[in-house]
Amino acid sequence: MNKSSIKHDKFIIVGDIVSPISLKELQCFDGYIQVEYGKITKIGTRETFTENKNAGHYKDIAVGHLSQGQFLLPGFVDCHTHAPQFPNLGLGLDRPLLEWLDKYTFPLENKYADRQFAANVYEKVVKRLLNNGTTTACYFGSLHLEGTLELVKSVVTHKQRALVGKVSMNVENNAGYFNKTENELRDVETFVKNVYAYKSHISENKEEIEFVLKTNPVCSNYTEVYDRCEILNKRCIMAHAVYLSECEMSIFARKGVSVAHCPASNTRLKSGLCPVRTLLDHNVCVGLGTDVSGGDSASILDAMRRAMDVSEHLLMTGGSGPALDWKEALYLATVGGAKALGLQDKIGAFGVGKSFDALVVDVGDPRGPIDNYTDSLLGTEALVDLAQKFVYCGDDRNIVQVYVNGEQVKHTLPPYASVATFPFFLCE
C-alpha cells in the first residue's frame, strides 16, 4: 500500500456532496464530480452518472464511490495563521496580547534564525493543517528570510495551497525581535518574488490601537495608518478587525479589503468580540483564521464553532443579530475564505472550472468523535444533518481524505471495511 501522495490525471468521485453556495444556502445532493488534471470538469446527479456509465463513457477514468456516512466537502481555507508559533500552541494564553507577544511569541519566533529549526517545525505545521482539512492557508512566517523560505518549501513539498508572508517589523521590543528598516527592505525585496498577497493585522486589541495611534499622530483611525501606505485594496486581508468603526468598515467594503476573523485568539488574548454580523451587513468580506498560537487550535472546524459562539454571545449581550448559524460558519470557512484571499474563482465551492480542493468527510468512522450509533441510526439521517453533525462535533479523524488541486494528500484507511470501497486506496 503506497501511503504517499496519489495522483490520477482523471477521476470521478460518486456519492454525497455538500457545497456552500451563499451564506444561507447549502447545496446537498447525491451525485458525482469529475476531475481532470486537477480541475473540476463536470458535476451532476447520480442519475446522470449512471446514464453516462451505462453508455460506456467512463472506460478510461478511475471511479471512486463514497461509503455510507461519507460526503465530499470543499477544503477549508485558513485566512490567518502563524506557522512559527505552532510549538507554543496552548501556552501562555492567560495573558493579554502585548504581554503575550513579549513573553512567549517573540522569543519563540527569534529561534527561526536557525534554518534547520525552521525546517523541522514547518514540516510538521503544513502536514498538521492538511490533516485538519486546511487545503489553503495564509501563513505568516517569521522575520527571517531564510527561515520563511523553509515554510514555502514545506508547502510546496506537501502540496498545500498557500500564501506565505515574511513578517516585517521595525518597531523595537524587549525580545529584540525586529529588523532595521534598510535590512528589511532588502530582505522583503528578495522574498516578495515568492508571494503575491498583502497580509496584516488590524484593530485586534484596545491597547494596541492606542499604541498605533500614538505612534501615528497624523491618523484619525487605525485604518488610515494603512491607507496612507496605500496597501488597502482587494489583495489586502486584515486579521481581527474587532474594533472597527462604521466609517472604517465602509472603507473596507469600498476598497475590497477582507477580514480574517480569528475568534479563538480574540478570546484567548482578551482582545474582544468581533462583530462579524455587522461586518457582513456592511458588505465586508469575511474568512476564518485559526491564528495559532494566539488561537489554541489549528483546526478551522474549531474556528467555525467559536465564530458561532462569539456571535451568539454578542447577541446575548446586546450586539446585533441574528447570530451566525452553522451553514454560515461553513460558508465563511470555505467560500468566505476563498473570497478573502482573492481565490474565489479557483476554490471555496465545487464548480466546473474550479480546482478540486476537497475533503472526504466520514461521520461513520468509529474512531472519530461523532458516533452515529451505526447499527441503529446511520443511514436514517439526511445528508444535511450529517453535515451539521460534522460542523458541530467532527475533528480531523472524520476527515479521511484530503485533495488539493486533484491530488490526494491525506489518506486514512477505513478501520471497519475488509475491502476498501474507495478504489484510490487500492492503488499501488
Add this chain to the structure above:
Amino acid sequence: MNKSSIKHDKFIIVGDIVSPISLKELQCFDGYIQVEYGKITKIGTRETFTENKNAGHYKDIAVGHLSQGQFLLPGFVDCHTHAPQFPNLGLGLDRPLLEWLDKYTFPLENKYADRQFAANVYEKVVKRLLNNGTTTACYFGSLHLEGTLELVKSVVTHKQRALVGKVSMNVENNAGYFNKTENELRDVETFVKNVYAYKSHISENKEEIEFVLKTNPVCSNYTEVYDRCEILNKRCIMAHAVYLSECEMSIFARKGVSVAHCPASNTRLKSGLCPVRTLLDHNVCVGLGTDVSGGDSASILDAMRRAMDVSEHLLMTGGSGPALDWKEALYLATVGGAKALGLQDKIGAFGVGKSFDALVVDVGDPRGPIDNYTDSLLGTEALVDLAQKFVYCGDDRNIVQVYVNGEQVKHTLPPYASVATFPFFLCE
C-alpha cells in the same frame, strides 16, 4: 495482549503528577502514587520512591513508570449529561431550548421505551465518556424505568463511577413525552433504590423561567419552586443557573446546593452566559457538565475551554472578573465536580484515602492534537506547561489510560515505542 479491563490489587505509578488543590493552586511534581484495592495509600516524591525501592519495599507490588510527556491527572467529573440524547449530538442546535426540546429531544427520548434500543445506545455512551476521561458522570436517563435501568447496567459493566437519575415529567408536551403523576410515583419508587442523589435543572432560559413562575404563581422566584418541595440541600445539583438573583445564590450557598455549569448548551440553545465567577464569589459550589445533546461535545475538556470562553466574554461585555483561567477550569472539572456531587472525600484530587480515579495523559503521542515537536522541544517544557497545553489543546487521544477505583478501564498502546514502558500493558 489482553485489552479488556486489567486489575492489580496493589500497584505504584511513578512519574509526573498533576493535581488541583484549590481554584488557584495546582500541584505539579515528579513522584509516585501507591494504590491498594482501589484506594490511594501513599503519595510521595520520586526520591522517597527510590529510597523505598532500594530498601526492598516494593517486591510484592507492580510498579509502572510513566514515559516522557506523560502525567497523571485526576479523572474528570461530568456533573450533568443526558445519556439518551447522544444520538442527537450536534443536531438541531440552531433552535432555542423549548423549541429544541419539542422537535428533537422529546421525540428521541421517546424511543427509549424500547429497552434494546436503550441498551445499544447506553453501551456506547458510557464507553465514549470513559474514553474522554470522564471517570464520574451524573446522568439523566429518560422517562422510562426499564430503559434507564439499562443505563445503570452499562455503567456497572464498564466500571464507570456514576449517578443515574430517571427523568420525571408530568407536564404535557407536543411529543407526548410525559408520565401520569401516579404512574411516575410508582416508577420512581422502583427506581430510587438504585440512585442516591437529587438532580434537576434550574433557570436555564428566560422563557423557561417565565413558564415556571406562571405555573407556580405562589412562588416569587425559580429557586422557591424547588425549595417548597424541600429538595434544596447538599445532595441537590442544579444544572445551568444562568439567571439566578443574588438572593437565590445566597440560598444555594446556605443550603449547599451545587451548580452544574454547562457552557456548551447554554450557548448552543441560546440560553445565556452563566456568571460562574459571581457564583464562586457567593460561595456556590460549581462543577462542569457537558449537557449532551444541548451541548455538542461529550468531553469535559471542551467544557473547560468553553467555561473559560464564556467567562472571558462576560468580562468583555461588562460582567465581573477576573475571567476563569485554565487552572480554575481544571479545578472545576475535577475537585469542583467532586464537591458538587458530594464525592469530595472520594475523588477529584489525589490524596491518601481517596479512590484512584485517574487519567494518564500523554502530550507526546503524535496521534493526538498536541504536537510537542518531539525532536526539538519535548523534554524542555515544565510539567505545568504540559498540563496547560493539555487543557487548551488536548483530546481523547491524549488520554492514553483511564482508571476508576484503581481499575484500568481505558488502554492505548503507544505507537512509537517498540516495548511498552508501562508494565500494565505487558500483563496477560
